[in-house]
Amino acid sequence: MLWERAREPHAHRWSLPGGGLGDDEDVEASIRRQLAEKVDVRQLSHVEQLAVFSNPARVPGPRVVATAFLGLVPSHIDPVVPSDTAWHPVDALPATAFDHEAICRRARSRLASKLSYTNLGFALAPPEFTISALRALYSAALGYKVSATNLQRVLSRRGLLEPTGGTVQPGPSGGRPAALFRFVSGQMRVTDPFAVLRPPSTRSLGS
């Protein structure tokens, strides 16, 4: 989600939301406030620090050190945004201001990695979804097709997925009705990565 700058520098280029750190807030509180103020994005399903961008020349004028965040919104949420703000697909970004394109690349890379070795998928998905829909989310985020069969099996084996019992009606072109799933409650936050080189003899998944 980007907003179009009105003023120089970099007028008419697209920019990530953000702003100055307040005296009585930490950086996470600050970015949540910025998002709530500038655009109506309150239903963040996941927020994590990405990295500090501190090149002295990253913005013209006085020194600005930025703490970049990765923020995710479930796919069923479509927040109303101001007229100068719009959503953009991550693999077709417009001309961005400052180093914001590099920040977006880092965010995309981080998301792809964490989708694979944590349970972060819950942050992209609506409360209930079909395997096809989840597959589309994973494919879009990772940048390549994943197998629906394998996705369902991997997530199920990790104990993350749960059938709701419901189904959805097929589209106008027919097809078998798809079963609905949800992420099991209690797994709705990022857990430890699924590690190799585990501790001996106790088959725990986290540390």
Next chain:
Amino acid sequence: MLWERAREPHAHRWSLPGGGLGDDEDVEASIRRQLAEKVDVRQLSHVEQLAVFSNPARVPGPRVVATAFLGLVPSHIDPVVPSDTAWHPVDALPATAFDHEAICRRARSRLASKLSYTNLGFALAPPEFTISALRALYSAALGYKVSATNLQRVLSRRGLLEPTGGTVQPGPSGGRPAALFRFVSGQMRVTDPFAVLRPPSTRSLGS
């Protein structure tokens, strides 16, 4: 590696090295400068950003926002440090100043995770080492014993390990001479994580 504070606040407590960001450097250049100035640590094998610590009350007095780093030094390096500075085992830290204990915990956790799903091990090991020595490093960093057999196989299968051909003489208690290994050159920086849910049909390990 901690240094003992001489002045208030938190006098006589142990503190992570660090300092203010200069006008013409980014945060990574800054931490490398701090380490080179305050203590003689120039042979860092790996440096990465950990997180920003920005709680308004994390230090008394004026607001200080800290960008914490994880820095690794190979086990064969034993830098000479000033008299107020000393190495401490990460699972037996002394009383630390400010929020530095939380920073250490985060660093330790990050190291353990990355050891498992990346090739970060090279940053801990000397140029040549035995499997036993590597096993000790991994066990210390992870906090639990790992199998020497399994460690060698996993790292070899990932194409990270290479025998040098040399051996070391056994200790006074005997034993078979241990073969020497090295991390293959070209793998001496952190690569992409070894992901599950790979792209279809091309068996690549990165993205």
Next chain:
DNA sequence: CAGGTTTTCGCCTAACGGTCGAAAACGTGG
């Protein structure tokens, strides 16, 4: 009811990681 479409499920296979134990190669003490 035939044919097309989408989803689901079982099966097969390769790869991976955990474990164990035998064998190799060295010291030491009798």
Next chain:
DNA sequence: CCACGTTTTCGACCGTTAGGCGAAAACCTG
């Protein structure tokens, strides 16, 4: 110099995991 203890190395076994394929299920349209 030989039996014994020690440490490392290596092969073997096995359960688990993931990728791939194709058949079956369940729906639509005409």
